Amino acid sequence: MEPDLAAPAIRLIAIGAAMFAFGSLLFAELTKTDAPPPRAAIAISLAASILAALIWAAEVAGPLMSLQRVAHVLSVTLIGKAWLFHVGAAAALAACALRWPRRRRLLSALAALSLSSFAPIGHAAASDGAAQVIRILIQAIHLLGAGFWLGALPLLVRRLAAGA
Template identity: 35%
Template sequence: MTELLVVLARLVQYAGAATLFGAPLFYLYGLPADGPGAARSSAGTRRLVAIAALLTAIGCGLALLAQTAMMTGALADALDLQALTMVATGTQFGASVLSRATASLVALALAAILRPSTSLWRAAAALGAVTLASFAWSGHGADGEGPAGLFRLVADIVHLLAAGVWLGALAALLLLVLGARQAEAACVRALHRALEGFSGVGSLVVATLVLTGLVNSWFLVGPDHVMAAVSTAWGVVLLAKLCVFALMLGLAALNRFMLTPRLKQALADLDPASALAALKRSLAVESAAGLSVVVLVSWLGTLAPPAAL
């Protein structure tokens, strides 16, 4: 039960933090605030920021409860104030969770107080970056020492941020495509512009994920455990994650090279209905795959990597 709570807490935090960082960031580079359809998208993105921040804060609370239960050996002790305080203030894990919770609560307050604007997106993206980076101090990336340990930590942070860019953009794009109506040409054009805005960024994100993923795998697997990695639970979950990641790559390529040009042509023909439907299906599947990756990553973090065995 405790292990399940740990995975759930990580899942909620990862999903919330990635959206909190990537969605407002996507709005900054993918959809100018003064463009057609921006007003409606701004309101939707503001709600998305608030929901992401709230989810992250809730996940932080669950994480503290789960970690306390693991350290005390009893789920009932997770509600003990003294034990909770010890974990929150006396461990590196607690410091990471508290920094994440603070950043997410500040983002939630800003989303409630500020109107949709470039300033809000910048502040939310910055706070989202803090929440994502803080995971590196409570995971395997913080285990190393010296220059190699620092290099490993930086690679882990960059990997987390790159994943957040992709997953947050998916959430924002899905929000846009679900809200687009073929009768409102301005909204459809805004969606097309957003898709084109993400295309170049997406290529850089994929390259960064692959490179930093290789670095992290080198440290977590180790040169002496490469062949034996797939025989461990960690290796099996990692392999499943890579398969889902490959599916996401295929769907992203489909969106960029086929569905986005198809939507542009459909706009010129004044008949975007079928192109919109295809995009909705593709983005829905890609988003589901992204959520599956987050689930697998949440599970992966509870398993011992081959290099630690």
Template identity: 35%
Template sequence: MDAAIVAARLVQFTGAMVLFGTPLFFLYGLRGGVTGAGWAKPLLSLSAGAVLVGSVIGLVLQTASMAGDPTAAFDRETLMAVITGSAFGAGVLARFVAAAVALVALFATRAGSRLWLVTTALATVVLASFAWTGHGAAEDGMAGRIHAAADVLHLLAAGVWLGALAALAGLLTARRRNLRDVEALHRALAGFSSVGTAAVAVIVTTGLVNSWFLVGPSRILQIGASTYGLLLLVKLGAFVAMLGLAATNRFFLTPDLESGLAAGAPDQALAALR
């Protein structure tokens, strides 16, 4: 059951980060708009749906685990007790409501800055709700508040990255040969250079804060001796990959696309980006 709980949580994390980072990317990277981005609303709707489905499945599985009885997950009173009487339940409820409202907005509102702003705001609530049951929530006083704030910022910064990558993948694979759209993509890549670098800085800083609380400076050399330590090393590897991608974008991809536009050969530059 633990593996299923982890899988449900991973689905929620992925959906929430795309739901947050992709519309945010449209706001700071594509202020001029881009045609041929009809994939955006379906992608975000799918992400919101993943959060909804993952939340329900996660609630059922976690309730069964907490009660020590698989049948408890289908008992209305037990489920309501978990939802109304625990931080976990409150987090799931907030997450579900925010994702549901985002899904309605995506169906009812035309694509544009207003929709991206609303979706980003709601997705912020979705991501922040995970911190309600994180390590920081288990601590009291100022230390607990600092740890919880670091958790939230860590999740948001990761969402900036994952959502931007999803948006860039969509833009690069969409059918476009319009010069205006290629120029918009260039502006987006240039914008992501700065925002992505800032996101990495936040991830590093908040990661260090979390490690200080969870590992402690006295045990840093034994970091590989625990499951958490091994997971932290994996995250460090992902961080190195993020740095490499950010550097590649800043020093190669964006300048190459700019050169292609200047030379009147944007298609060749786009092919290189892909």
């Protein structure tokens, strides 16, 4: 894979896994479906998110990259702070899924936080002021809607097949 495609490909995997985790957890909670939490999707999302954040920070830090420069990029820029927040939310989701696998309301909320935290990691954050806030909120709503739809589909298909 070409280096300039690695970061977006890993980000796509992270977002897709986060969407599946959120949608399947929320669908299971709303329908009282007895499905275990999608631990693989949660783990993939966390791992891909960490990798994508590090690749992004390394690209921004430039060819004279050092650990100190990468840490600076992650802690000072809006996108860097968003990546750190997202990785924290994904880690909290993973830890809670292992500790309390049946607390779907908590897991759904953490999955929503993890997924929506992708909103400022992209074009939505390209403006300033109120426009930036509105665009980030719209992006978060879009991510949650798409995540619920796509993540719930496998459980919905399984439920419909079992009832047929």
